[in-house]
Amino acid sequence: MSTNLERRNGYVQTLLAPITLTAAATGNSQTTQIVNTVPVGPVTIKDPPSAVAIVVDVSAVATIVSDTCDITVQTLIGGFWVDVMHATQILGNGSAIRFVASIAASAGQAMFATSTALTAGNVRNLIGDSWAVKWVLSGTGSFTLSVTIIPE
Amino acid sequence: MSTNLERRFSYAGTILASGTKTASGDTSATPITIIDPPNAVQLILDVSAVATDGTDTLDVTVRTMIDGKNWVDICAFTEVNGTATKRIVAKIIPRLGPSVITDAALTAGSIRSLVGDKYMVAWTIVSGNAASFTFSVVCCPC
Numbered sequence: 578m579s580t581n582l583e584r585r586n587g588y589v590q591t592l593l594a595p596i597t598l599t600a601a602a603t604g605n606s607q608t609t610q611i612v613n614t615v616p617v618g619p620v621t622i623k624d625p626p627s628a629v630a631i632v633v634d635v636s637a638v639a640t641i642v643s644d645t646c647d648i649t650v651q652t653l654i655g656g657f658w659v660d661v662m663h664a665t666q667i668l669g670n671g672s673a674i675r676f677v678a679s680i681a682a683s684a685g686q687a688m689f690a691t692s693t694a695l696t697a698g699n700v701r702n703l704i705g706d707s708w709a710v711k712w713v714l715s716g717t718g719s720f721t722l723s724v725t726i727i728p729e
Numbered sequence: 730m731s732t733n734l735e736r737r738f739s740y741a742g743t744i745l746a747s748g749t750k751t752a753s754g755d756t757s758a759t760p761i762t763i764i765d766p767p768n769a770v771q772l773i774l775d776v777s778a779v780a781t782d783g784t785d786t787l788d789v790t791v792r793t794m795i796d797g798k799n800w801v802d803i804c805a806f807t808e809v810n811g812t813a814t815k816r817i818v819a820k821i822i823p824r825l826g827p828s829v830i831t832d833a834a835l836t837a838g839s840i841r842s843l844v845g846d847k848y849m850v851a852w853t854i855v856s857g858n859a860a861s862f863t864f865s866v867v868c869c870p871c
Contacts, residue, residue: 627768655743655773655867659818682768682871686820688838690807703771703820704871 590620593710593724595636598646600719605711607651607658619653619709626728627683629704633664633676637721644669644718647697650678650726652705660695660711661703669718679729680704744791745850747777747865755851757800762847766870769822770844774806776815776864784857785811788837791819791866793845803843805835811860 593606596615604610609618622629633648646669650662664676684702695701710724742761763770774789787809792800806817823844835841850866 654771654818654869657773657775657816657867659773683822683824685822685825686818688804688807688817688819688840691816691818692813701818703818705771705869 588622588626588728590622590708590726591723592620592631592650592708592726593617593722595721595723597637597719597721598712598714600714600717602712602714605651606709607711617710619707620726621707622726622728626704628679628681628729630727630729631662631678631680632725632727633678633722634725635667635674635676635720635722637673637719638667638669638671639718639720640669641716641718642668642670644716645714646720646722647713648722648724649695649711650724651709651711652703653707653709654703654705657691658709659691659701659703659705661701663695663697663699665698667720667722669716669720743865743867744848745864745866747775747863749778749861749863750852750854751856751861753851753853756849757851760794760847760849761868763868763870764846766823766844769820769871771869771871772804772819772821773867773869774809774815774817774864775867776809776862778861778863779809779811779814780861781811781858783810783812785860785862786855786857787860787862787864788853789864789866790835790851791868792849792851793843794847795843795845797846799832800849801832801841801843801845802835803841805837805839807838809862811858811862
């Protein structure tokens, strides 16, 4: 019989494999596409989790403070992509950093209009069937990062 | 025996398919059934087209049936007017149940933590100037 850890590891999903996003890139993985030769696409989590942990692992940044990178994770609910995690904004003059966030199915979530942006450093406690990442860079620098989602 | 994935997908549903409405109405004759959501019910109102101005308003309420015969308001989405499309997300968690309530209508922008077996949508359109709203409501347990 498998342990919880073994089961959980089997469910760990890579939302975004290590990738270098370059100057002023904007995109998402709602549909499969090639970004800097790396295929990215949405991930479906079978077996509804009671929570998900999300890890944004930034391994390299460049070069100045005005270079910024915003990473947002989205989930698909009833055919609509909804922003549920917006990592703290990454600056080009910082160092490697890792962000961890948790989203719980049993936690409350106030009503909101999707026209209201999810600001950096916040989550919404919503869990859909598929998951995607979107990124917005400004400035001229590049950022190397990966995003992983772990059902719990 | 069905898997969680099969169960969940079979439960996610459209309470109201997208369509253009110019008058008030409801889906009491065609409710959907959602049995045993694991933790909560997530609701999305998607208003994809509106007309014509701020005097036209749309209020959408989701109701559930918890006793097999009576409908109770559980989500009154924020009011939408005729000037801009809108997508509104709400979440209902049964274990956060309300204190004693009457069956009075909910005010816009509020919820009640009740989860029943059946779900319907009611909408009220006030037309100041040829109101028309195209919208849908979907439900996804989580």
